[in-house]
Amino acid sequence: MFNSLSDRLAATFKNLRGRGRLSEADIDATVREIRRALLDADVAVPVVREFTRAVRERALGAEVSAALNPAQQVVKIVNDELVEILGGQTRPLSLAKNPPTVIMLAGLQGAGKTTLAGKLALALKEQGHTPLLVAADLQRPNAVTQLSVVAERAGVPVFAPHPGNTSAEDTDAVIGDPVGVARDGVGEARAKQHDVVIVDTAGRLGIDQVLMQQAADIRTAIDPDEVLFVIDAMIGQDAVSTASAFAEGVDFTGVVLSKLDGDARGGAALSVAKVTGRPIMFASTGEKLTDFEVFHPDRMASRILDMGDVLTLIEQAEKAFDAEEAEKMAAKVAGGEDFTLSDFLVQMQQMKKLGSMKKMLGMMPGMAQMREQIENFDEREVDRVQALIQSMTPAERDNPKIINGSRRARIARGAGQTTAAVNGLLDRFAQAQKMMRQMSSGGGMPGGGPGGM
Numbered sequence: 055m056f057n058s059l060s061d062r063l064a065a066t067f068k069n070l071r072g073r074g075r076l077s078e079a080d081i082d083a084t085v086r087e088i089r090r091a092l093l094d095a096d097v098a099v100p101v102v103r104e105f106t107r108a109v110r111e112r113a114l115g116a117e118v119s120a121a122l123n124p125a126q127q128v129v130k131i132v133n134d135e136l137v138e139i140l141g142g143q144t145r146p147l148s149l150a151k152n153p154p155t156v157i158m159l160a161g162l163q164g165a166g167k168t169t170l171a172g173k174l175a176l177a178l179k180e181q182g183h184t185p186l187l188v189a190a191d192l193q194r195p196n197a198v199t200q201l202s203v204v205a206e207r208a209g210v211p212v213f214a215p216h217p218g219n220t221s222a223e224d225t226d227a228v229i230g231d232p233v234g235v236a237r238d239g240v241g242e243a244r245a246k247q248h249d250v251v252i253v254d255t256a257g258r259l260g261i262d263q264v265l266m267q268q269a270a271d272i273r274t275a276i277d278p279d280e281v282l283f284v285i286d287a288m289i290g291q292d293a294v295s296t297a298s299a300f301a302e303g304v305d306f307t308g309v310v311l312s313k314l315d316g317d318a319r320g321g322a323a324l325s326v327a328k329v330t331g332r333p334i335m336f337a338s339t340g341e342k343l344t345d346f347e348v349f350h351p352d353r354m355a356s357r358i359l360d361m362g363d364v365l366t367l368i369e370q371a372e373k374a375f376d377a378e379e380a381e382k383m384a385a386k387v388a389g390g391e392d393f394t395l396s397d398f399l400v401q402m403q404q405m406k407k408l409g410s411m412k413k414m415l416g417m418m419p420g421m422a423q424m425r426e427q428i429e430n431f432d433e434r435e436v437d438r439v440q441a442l443i444q445s446m447t448p449a450e451r452d453n454p455k456i457i458n459g460s461r462r463a464r465i466a467r468g469a470g471q472t473t474a475a476v477n478g479l480l481d482r483f484a485q486a487q488k489m490m491r492q493m494s495s496g497g498g499m500p501g502g503g504p505g506g507m
């Protein structure tokens with residue numbers, strides 16, 4: 055998302071590397087470059103002005119630090135200020151003391167509200183909640199159906215004003231009355247003891263008074279604990295005026311940035327928290343229901359500054375990895391047993407569960423220099439390796455040394471690939487095996503990782 059901004063900032067910091075003290079002129083030049091990078095990324099002008107003023111002031115006032123060189127100091131200041139404009143603290147969802155917690159979604163049409171409803175419902179369900187989705191978007195003919203589809207994928211019930219829909223049959227919801235549907239939906243959640251209810255509302259292509267009034271009426275009718283304003287991070291400079299209009303018209307409690315996976319400039323998204331004074335609470339990063347994250351301002355700042363978002367990476371890894379498998383693997387390696395191709399296959403499959411490799415690699419520190427390779431990374435590589443290993447016999451997987459020329463040809467044929475592909479895999483595997491042996495023989499991580507210090 056913030057690739058070009060990231061690259062520009064990295065280039066700016068690179069110019070400072072190896073410098074002793076920074077003169078006022080150096081700092082001014084740096085601040086100028088930062089300003090240009092932010093403006094080019096579509097960050098709103100007033101936000102840029104305040105940001106650069108703060109950075110300049112702090113850089114000029116920075117004490118000579120023993121721990122940080124001047125370049126690092128500037129990076130730290132920019133990091134702190136980025137965290138600040140992104141809202142400072144992570145803001146968790148506020149749950150009602152007396153359930154159900156009522157969450158209302160608002161935003162323009164196409165912002166990603168309906169998709170978000172499913173994502174949020176799934177995430178809450180995984181945390182042990184029992185969400186109900188309410189289809190109060192009666193503007194688009196398709197919206198109710200779309201929410202039902204999303205609800206089904208998330209495995210949560212939906213309350214929709216459709217005759218014959220079982221969850222709505224005991225209501226008086228009138229088609230065409232979104233306020234009534236919203237109110238009845240919340241009533242249904244209370245009656246059926248759902249502890250969270252998520253109300254999807256209608257959007258329009260642009261701000262209009264009728265839309266705003268309807269959202270405000272729904273808000274008054276259901277008195278939500280949270281009103282989440284969903285905004286497409288790719289809409290550019292319009293983000294600020296749209297967000298301001300909704301802040302005034304509906305008065306939301308938090309922001310959700312959607313489509314953060316896009317490659318637009320995205321800087322407008324960086325302005326929203328500052329301009330509206332409301333926290334960014336979630337980020338939507340793709341069309342799948344699992345492409346959803348809690349928004350952490352500090353982690354996002356690190357990602358933008360290419361310091362990596364290792365925490366999010368670890369959290370996702372923890373979610374995807376099968377603890378039992380991992381333990382078995384660790385015990386095996388520690389016991390000096392050989393790491394086999396079957397283990398390798400299990401690892402690859404677990405890696406795949408993490409989702410897109412590109413997305414994962416993008417969260418690692420220092421990846422800006424490798425952006426091109428990452429962009430060119432072919433997600434199908436994992437499938438190819440998997441096919442090769444699956445084309446081997448169990449004996450071959452346990453002991454690849456027996457894989458001679460004719461076996462290589464057979465494996466390649468079985469996987470529909472070339473012998474060169476088999477050779478490449480076996481070479482890479484031999485290296486991984488060697489690394490595992492070093493680790494199990496007490497040498498620690500190669501290159502002096504945690505075990506080797």
Ligand code: GDP
Nearest residue numbers: 163164165166167168169312313338339340341
């Ligand atoms: P709504 O009109 O606000 O309810 O928006 P929808 O949920 O229908 O989303 C509009 C379109 O954007 C759909 O095609 C979604 O699949 C897509 N979409 C929603 N969220 C994301 C996201 O985070 N990333 C991407 N790439 N697409 C998204």
